Amino acid sequence: MNKKVVVAGGGVLGSQIAFQAAYCGFDVTIWLRSQGSIGRTQPKIEGLKKSYLDAIKLMDSPSAEANWCRGIADADSFDAKKCEELVEKAFSGLKLELDLAKAAADADIIIESVAENVKDKIAFYTALAPLMSEKTILCTNSSTLLPSTFAKYTGRPEKYLSLHFANAIWKNNTAEVMAQSETSREAFDAVMAFANDIRMVALPVNKEKNGYLLNSMLVPFLLSGLDLYVNGVSDPASIDKAWKFGTGAPRGPFEIFDVVGINTAYNIVLQYQKVPGLFSPLLKKMMMPYNFKGMIAVFKKMIDEGKLGRSSGEGFYKY
Numbered sequence: 001m002n003k004k005v006v007v008a009g010g011g012v013l014g015s016q017i018a019f020q021a022a023y024c025g026f027d028v029t030i031w032l033r034s035q036g037s038i039g040r041t042q043p044k045i046e047g048l049k050k051s052y053l054d055a056i057k058l059m060d061s062p063s064a065e066a067n068w069c070r071g072i073a074d075a076d077s078f079d080a081k082k083c084e085e086l087v088e089k090a091f092s093g094l095k096l097e098l099d100l101a102k103a104a105a106d107a108d109i110i111i112e113s114v115a116e117n118v119k120d121k122i123a124f125y126t127a128l129a130p131l132m133s134e135k136t137i138l139c140t141n142s143s144t145l146l147p148s149t150f151a152k153y154t155g156r157p158e159k160y161l162s163l164h165f166a167n168a169i170w171k172n173n174t175a176e177v178m179a180q181s182e183t184s185r186e187a188f189d190a191v192m193a194f195a196n197d198i199r200m201v202a203l204p205v206n207k208e209k210n211g212y213l214l215n216s217m218l219v220p221f222l223l224s225g226l227d228l229y230v231n232g233v234s235d236p237a238s239i240d241k242a243w244k245f246g247t248g249a250p251r252g253p254f255e256i257f258d259v260v261g262i263n264t265a266y267n268i269v270l271q272y273q274k275v276p277g278l279f280s281p282l283l284k285k286m287m288m289p290y291n292f293k294g295m296i297a298v299f300k301k302m303i304d305e306g307k308l309g310r311s312s313g314e315g316f317y318k319y
């Protein structure tokens with residue numbers, strides 16, 4: 001089942017999805033729109049080969065537990081040599097194709113991972129629709145756009161849904177599988193099974209929801225912590241401690257902001273301010289109490305001072 005996999009787009013995530021599926025033994029083709037894209041995707045695939053091999057080395061060392069990559073192997077059946085062979089096989093087996101008709105022919109599953117832009121995605125689906133065989137299941141990896149926006153352009157709304165991955169797929173191996181109202185149960189189940197087959201932890205999202213599961217919980221949590229700070233209720237370290245010591249969680253909101261990076265955090269706040277309730281319908285109702293002006297000012301000042309989080313050595317904390 002699902003032997004021929006096509007990934008459309010070879011950017012940050014497209015190349016990772018393709019590499020992971022090839023690592024798990026699937027016949028994988030990346031469709032790219034131009035010769036220029038080939039030039040940009042090839043180094044990404046070489047980089048992924050190195051990332052997987054480096055990860056396998058760490059998994060084979062005394063610090064294995066902290067560095068375990070569940071997308072690569074299970075701890076109880078790990079065999080470094082075998083994993084390295086799979087990486088080599090994935091690397092040499094991956095195909096790049098510019099002709100969409102050739103790429104799509106006979107595909108079991110096509111995963112669209114082109115730019116996060118409605119117009120580009122509609123143009124892609126419109127071109128692809130007449131080229132797919134009857135059996136093909138079509139998925140989008142979109143982070144913020146809902147599949148119902150595109151279903152009518154696919155020619156197969158009953159076989160169209162979201163399959164959303166996290167960045168650094170070999171380590172952060174969740175796959176959120178989200179149906180839109182016309183998706184058939186068979187297609188949903190087949191994509192859940194496929195996600196498991198490529199070593200993801202498949203998480204069902206039975207109806208459409210901006211932010212899927214993780215961001216629907218994470219973003220309101222982060223904003224609530226930040227709101228306490230910008231309103232002068234308490235300081236970042238105390239707010240983090242309240243969360244960690246009160247629940248046993250490993251990180252508080254400000255430690256998470258530093259990992260995510262202040263630029264991304266700033267963009268999330270801007271996006272929320274424009275579209276209240278983007279990820280959580282609950283937030284729409286309680287939007288006004290949030291001090292967005294204060295949040296934006298805090299992040300803007302940090303960005304101007306080069307305090308971008310862990311990556312720059314300082315964010316809310318010093319590293």
Ligand SMILES: NC(=O)c1ccc[n+]([C@@H]2O[C@H](COP(=O)([O-])OP(=O)(O)OC[C@H]3O[C@@H](n4cnc5c(N)ncnc54)[C@H](O)[C@@H]3O)[C@@H](O)[C@H]2O)c1
Nearest residue numbers: 009010011012013014033113114115116120141142143167
């Ligand atoms: N980057 C992430 O962390 C992340 C995580 C999960 C999901 N996603 C989703 O994955 C998708 C791709 O994101 P990315 O980060 O890989 O982006 P990216 O910019 O790195 O790559 C986009 C790819 O799409 C191609 N492309 C751009 N416009 C196109 C068009 N008009 N027609 C055909 N191909 C086109 C580019 O050549 C490139 O190969 C988006 O929908 C994004 O929301 C990204």
